[in-house]
Amino acid sequence: MRRGAVAAAGAAVLVLSGCTDTGSSPEPSKAPPTVTVTVPTAPPSAATGVLGPTGPSTAKPCKGTAVAVGADPQPIIDAAPAGTTFCFAQGIHRLTKAIHPREGDTLAGDPGAVLSGAVRLTGWTRDGSAWSVQGVLPAAYALKGQCEDNKTKPCQLGEQLFVDGKHLTRVMSRAQVKPGTFYGDYTANAVYVADDPAGHVVEMSRTPTAIDKSADDVTVTGLTIEHFASKPQAGAVQAGSGWKVIANEVRWNHAVGIMVIEGDDAELSRNTVADNGQLGIGQYKSAGVRITANLVTRNNTDGFWIADWESGGIKSTRSSGEVSGNDIVANKGIGMWSDIAEYDRRITGNRIRDNAADGIRYEISYAGVIDQNVVQHNGFGTGRGSGGTLWDGGGINVNTSSDVQVRGNLIQDNRNALSIQSRTRGDGPRGKYVLRNVLVEGNLVVMTGSSALGVVENKRSPTQAGAITFRRNSYQGTGSFAYRGRTMTWSEWQQSGFDQDSVSS
DSSP, rough: OOOOOOETEEEEEEEEEOOOOOOOOOOOOOOOOEEEEEEOSSSGGTTOOOOOOOOOGSSSOOSEEEOTTTOOOHHHHHHSOOOOOOOSSEEEEESSOBOOOOOOOOOEEEEEEEOOEEEOOOOEEEETEEEESOOOOOOOOOOOOBBBTTTTTTGOOOOOOTTTTTEEEESGGGGGOOOTTTEEEETTTTEEEESOOOOOOOOEOOOOOSSOOOSOOOOOEEEEEEEEOOOOEEEEEEEEEOOOESEEEEOOOOSEEEEESOOOTOEEESSSSEOOOOOEEEEOOOOSEEEEEEEEEEEESSSTTTSSSEEEEEEESSSSSESSOOOOSSSSSSSEEEEOOOSSEESSOOOEESSSSSSSEESOOEEEEEEEEEEEEEOOOOOOOSSSGGOOOOOOEEEEEEEEEEEEEEEEEEEEEEEEEEEEOOOOTTOOOOOOOEEEEEEEEEOOOOEEEEEEEEETSSSOOOOOEEEEEEESSSSSSEETTEEOHHHHHHTTOOOOOOOEO
């Protein structure tokens, strides 16, 4: 094998020829055919693509039944026929309970319309070195969720505090209160801050849900949805079957921004989903969902476990559909995570950058295509369970899944480039979870420093022969390869049977 010239179309052309018998045979032998293999040296089109505007500014003007600031929207909705468009007026609509639309309804906003789940906190008094307000916290409720701090578990509590719109960090004792933090004492029903709140707007998220999935085929558009005390694994917006959640800004909610639950054929597009406490977008038991052209950024603000518990950009479970053309950037967790019995999933043309854990993780699932993505600078987070081995993941992580294609991606400058993992994970609805029929083809992989690429396996789940195919990939920079517990050079990697028609430079 040798490296050929770089073609004008951004590919290296390899000329692979067989050997000719030079013995004394009286009959001339035919030369084996020459096979030309094109190897990518240019990134996919997503590398130069621009997402463009997202959020309420991209929504169409609302024409319909007006909902004034201060009005309870539910009686207005209930009094109108199903399929009505409701236009929320400019200003802050403080919701004390979730909105329940009917089939075919549209909930839309005039420019500047905000749905808020927060209450204003007043009546602060000096209390030693802090300031406190009494009687504002809810009664005790069941807690769940895995936190980065798994001892005091601050992420499990849903009430957030904002001073003049700035998010404060929860601490778990009064002694820890300092500027920029707050403490909620649920036993004494008191909230403490370090700085005098006089002259400032102090708000606490209190209502768990803005819009709940009470009917099918609902449209939500043109709204800013913020400051809801959503519970872990639940969303400020809970979307159902046939929903269209388009051109909204969903921000600063405690757990998930937008959660699709048993929402077949839902569509999420042109939303800005930012700064939510756990996860930007979630999907559960929902087939054929399209998540396209969203900005998903800076999620996991409330200290959920970065390495391994549903924190970060997008997570989907037991679902199918398309995740395409999104910018998934700077989330404190995994960028895009398909986990547990995903099927017929396509992750394509996304720009996935600067996420603290894996850029893309495809875990104990089936029949996935991961193609034409730009996956850069992921996996450099620190904390519980984070690390630099291939067990900790990489730009793309395929974990104990079958019939997965990883093709045509730019995988650049991640902590590790590509981690293929074989673990013992039990059975799923489409058969045993096993690493099988994984194709890694036509990717441009740039590695630097101590980054690695390869296959890791536990003793009870060795990788079966032929389970993984690497071909027509282009590798640039420095880095190492791994297989069967060995760290390898490029030549040793090829000798192991991988990337026979790939190039390295």
